[in-house]
Amino acid sequence: MNDGIRVTKTTSPKPKPKDSTLAFGTEFTDHMFLMDYRDDKGWYDARIGPYGPLTLDPATAVLHYAQSMFEGLKAFRGTDGEIRLFRPDKHVQRLNNTAKRLCIPAIDPEVVLESWTTLVDLDRDWVPRAVGTSLYVRPTIIASEPFLGVRPSKSYLYFVILSPVGAYYAEGMNPVKILVDAKYVRAVPGGLGEAKASANYAASLYPQEDAKHGGFTQVLYLDGVHRKYIEEVGTMNLMLRIGDEVITPPLAGSILPGVTRDSVLALLREWGIPASERQVSIDEIVEAAGKGTLEEVFGTGTAAVISPVGELFYKDQHIVVNEGRIGELTQRLYDAIVAVQYGTAPDTRGWTVVV
Ligand SMILES: *Cc1c(COP(=O)(O)O)cnc(C)c1O
Secondary structure (H helix, E strand, C coil): CCCCEEEEECCCCCCCCCHCCCCCCCCCEEEEEEEEEEEEEEEEEEEEEEEECCCCCCCCCCHHHCCCCCEEEEEEEEECEEEEEHHHHHHHHHHHHHHHHCCCCCCCCCHHHHHHHHHHHHHHHCCCCCCCEEEEEEEEEECCECCCCCCCCEEEEEEEEEECCCCCCCCCCCCEEEEEHHHCCCCCCCCCCCCCCCHHHHHHHHHHHHHHHCCCEEEECCCCCCEEEEEEEEEEEEEEECCCCCCCCCCCCCCCCCHHHHHHHHHHHHCCCCEECCCCCCCHHHHHHHCCEEEEEEEEEEECCCCCCCCECCEEEEEEEEHHHHHHHHHHHHHHHHHCCCCCCCCCCCEEEEE
16 A cells, blocks of 8 residues: 555664653654645655654745744554544645645545555554553644745655654643633634644644743633633633533634544534534623623643643633533543543544554
């Protein structure tokens, strides 16, 4: 299957970190995948080589105008010893949707999937074993043409690196404190919000630092037009349970279509729990909290899977959710997804790909 990928193995493999010392995004495996694009050749020269620095001309377009994007997914070592990628097909699809918005030429979906499976397979000994750990897969595409004009680059570099990461909840699943930002916005419809564009993260740093100084873990953005409807948490989509209804904002152009969000919605629908993709205003949330019907709030994303929210701060309002404890549904969703990822529950939905 991978006869199109040229493989050059490293001659100096690195010592592998201990599972117990793993953090997020600090250690990288022995190899990386690379592929080039040129207007006259298309995507070409798919290859795997030793992990190492890239050399870029200072005029390279990406360094000036941020024509850059990424994906993020994980490989898990199951309790049965198998290594599984979680919903790679959805990530491939999103990679090409993001590419389109950034004028980056699409890559054959099969080639993208192969780049992940072949690289993970080669570095499979790097997939950690301890409970909750995983191998993070980071595909990235950058404009590689040395040219200062403002137009789409005529050449690109697609690369994939792998990073063994520790358990997100090494100290237990502690509900986080979130600032509902009344000052900054993340995206507006028509902008880059629904693309996994690197520039979205550059834009989020200032509000995020601001919130950190105030003692909050994350920022929840409101919509940029009315400053009224909740959007997402910058690295996670958001869900609320008000009474018996689970609510998450609709994918209307400014929100990243999370794979975890999609998985949670699929599970809720399977379980017969009402789930709505609809606008929800911060006023509705404050009111529900006042009436005692704001039952659970949680974020969804590849890094944490599910992140319970214990407190929300909005202007002079302080909302405590479920007495700061993890909600019952939040826990059930987390357990169900993690079970599929580690192969302790059967994958009845075709969500995993064994490497
Ligand atoms: C990646 C990302 C998410 C989460 O998406 P998953 O596919 O669930 O990991 C949410 N919001 C933003 C802005 C993101 O970049």
